[in-house]
Amino acid sequence: MNAHRPDACRLLLALALGVLFAACAKPVEPDPQHKPAASVLEVVAVLRRHVPDDTYRFVPARDFTGRNVYRSSLLRLENIEKAHEEALRAGQFDDVIAFSKARAMERLRAFELAATSYRRAAERDGPLREDALRSASICDSLAEAARIGFDPDRPEEDTDAPPPTEGEAIVAASDQRLALLQALLAEAQGTHYVYVIEEEMERADVARAQYFVASRRLSPDGDVRALAELQRVTERHKESKNANRHLIALADLYGDLAREYVTKHPPEGLLFDPPTFQELVDSASRLYEAVGTQDGTPEKLEASQRLEALLAFTLEVDSDRFTP
């Protein structure tokens, strides 16, 4: 029995030390790099820096977490609003928060919400009122333009006037949308809205082209029209940050046409016309190569891999029908 006492003592001592160490151990400090925003001012300052950014030509900035800076600013502002709801109830900061949120939302294409937020900022008679009302008006026009015509990515809405679904009507609606944006562009000269409007014009052109690409099999000249529409996008938006993407889309269509041609006219058959197939493959290859040689862009990798995939596909065509 006595022999066991020292063991028990040791055990108790060890336990006591363990408890002591556990109590003294510092809790794991969270990474200060990712701590929550210190103040609304922090969010506003970061957002303000990126308000004048040319997001038509350049990729939108990212914050320290790698998120789109407009999106992260909006999320932070909304979280602050929610977390400090009671303290902010008096509304003394409504103008700052609403105005900042609107600035972020208009860059995320939430024009209607941005206009509403601007109007809320304008409710307070302060230095931001005039700017807020002007911006609300522009956002209204942007929202109106965004509702016109065919846009496959637009959420479905219950409207009296459904979007057009026929070629000429699509073109007419697209022209109308562009005319509205063009008028707005003149009005917005000297402000960051120029870039937002240019993005919207690009979007209108892309939506129009997407319609013709999607419906190309429904008409005899559908393929030619789809190619022409995608070429129109690449020509009109050479300066855009999406210029490479537009080239890839055009190359993809040429590639699809080449594949469809092989399905329609098997290479070993009598109806296969090597020059036609060669033209399609050449066109796709040249476009992929043009993008694939641009250092420092993610599209470089994408275009190179797609070119490889296209050339791998052509291996299936007999060499006496296609010689790369």
Add this chain to the structure above:
Amino acid sequence: MTASRRERVIAAVACAAAALLAGCASPPGAPAVGALEPMARRPVFPPDDADYAARDAAVASLLGDPAGASAARARLDALDQTRESSGEAPTGLAPFAQDAANAALPTARERRKAARALTKRSDLDPALRARLDEELADDPLELASDRLEEAHIAAFGTTFNAIAEPLGRSVTNPMRALPDLVTGILGLAVKEHLSDELSLQERQALAQWKRFVAMNPDAPETPALRERIADYQSGWNRTQRDRQLRLARHALSNGQAGTAYLAATRALQVMPEDADALELRAEAERRLAEARAARARSLEAGPSSGPLDAPSHDFAIEMLRHGGDLGGTARRILQTPADARDARSATLRDVARYSLATADGEAGREVEMWQELQELAAEPPERSSMARHAQALVSSPEENPERAFELARSADTRRSIGWLLFGSLAEGPPDMDLPRPLEWLIEVPNTLEIATGLPNRLIRYPWLDDPRKGRAAAAFGRRYLARRPDGVHAEEVRSWLVDFERSRGNYAAAVELAQQDGASAETLAPLREQAAAQLLKTAQDEKRRDARQAFLRHIAADYSDTESGRKAGNLARTQVLEASPQRIRISRGYLQENPAIAGEDALGLRPELIDGKLGNGELHPDGVVLAGGSVIEFRYVAPGGSEDDPPEVKRQRVSPERMARIVSVLEETAERNALVDPDATFAADAERDRFFEQARLGLLDEPDLRATAESSYAFRSMREQYGLVRTRESILPVDLVLQGSFPSLGLGAFPRIRMPKQTPDAFLYK
């Protein structure tokens, strides 16, 4: 004296006669008459017994009647015997009839067996023999066996060469024998460690076995093969898993948890429940979750992020207001004394510093902006919330391309100096999928050579061609110029880019940049000349004539002040004048080497045009060109008589019947040559084949003018392709290598086992 006079008279008469003859001989150049002889008309021969027997063999083969085909073949054999007994040459049709009979056999195995028996005949046409050999070689089991043999040779050869080479070098430098041997063995061990469990050739064998089993499910070999396939397939699965696990580990050590997760998941798709893959995926998931949690926390509202005090509110208004005095307000805030105990005051000052940098940037004070941001970024994140935002801006190659440009240039310089000093170890030992210290240890024997190689590297340094050098810097430099064409560093960046583009021969880009930089006309002139020459070469290399023409016109218009620009204009005009829908060329040498094509059954070329005598008209070495439609272009040695001068060109339209004969004989000859002689390649050309097809069908009335329908295939003689003596690959499996090493000033001689060449489809297994 008399004799002498007589000799002089004779000589004078001879000279006069020679002069007369020379005067009367036709000058070189195109002959006055056409190049072609009238088309030969063959009398119609009534078919004989051999013809009927051959027809019967073909009919039986088409009907799938091997017995009937064999009977026809027997008739041909009998006819041949009769001919032989009467001293006539055999018909030569019997082997073909047997081949037709073989084709009617019901199974692939029977056909293969019969083909093998046929190759035993001594009277086989060489082309038929070559075709049968090709068919027999295309046997999945044979192919698999060949690939396995290659795999064994490669495995043995690698080991043998790794040991033989250092031993051979030690003859003149015994001191190096041991280190070289150790290096060789270590290299071998590393290679073994890094190599896949299943080699490429073994995977090719696996694919062939699968093909055999699919084609012959009931063959006696199939059950044993299935077991072998399962065994190899397991090895291939392990290989794929190992590759993905290596990638996952590498990604994890580089902080790329997303890539590691994907790689581990792919490994699990190949081998579900694999313990290593599960562990790696769990680790990647844990790190991803941590990163997500950190990102989510950064979006939360902190306890102090609530309502603003009045100064902060006013500052926020000034920031957001159109035309607000951001810089002035920020300065005023920073000028007020700081209250170290007031957290709000500290935050306000923190934000003011960031905003001051923003204001500086908007006012074009780029240097001040980045200086302010760099100072702010250096603050500890515990003390400054804005430090992380400043850091994100400073380190972003998108937002701060000038810094990225400088960093990339520094990295290039470091790499060059590193190579100069440390050679192949400049970036550390290569990745061997081993612990880093061990990788360094393995490289220890190489250090001596690296140290002694310094003088060699110093000599080579000026000509060092590093393809990576400058590319990243150029991308960032261009990005900077796109954002700030008139920025503080624009001139410096543009000037660097001009030099960079010039150094890699891209003069067109250099001209564009120099023009943006406002370079003087004198500076631009030589650069424009080089740019035009560069573009002209690109245009001439362009295969499609429509693209080539567009290119030439562009050069002629944009570089009209340069020599190459004028040349491009002339070329564009010449191309239009001499354009033809096709450019299929048959060289004079090819016509001489293959008389059947020039002969009366095909082209019907007058023989004197390829007899080597200039006086009676001679084709230029370029020969003739099928120029599209029924037009043939004859290229003659020019009147100057030199084959180096451009040819004199004459065109002649031929009848559809003659054109059909020409292309048929040409194609048959080329295909036969390719079968009989492995060096006589008949490369694939879809446009050529399409033209031939149309010519045979007599459909050349309306030439296809599309650029993509044009073929520029050239039928060239073996001598034109390979010269007088063709190199032959040694039949020995071993090369004897005599090797000198400049760095170690050593000389060595050793045997090296020649590694098997990869098959043309090897890229499908990589």
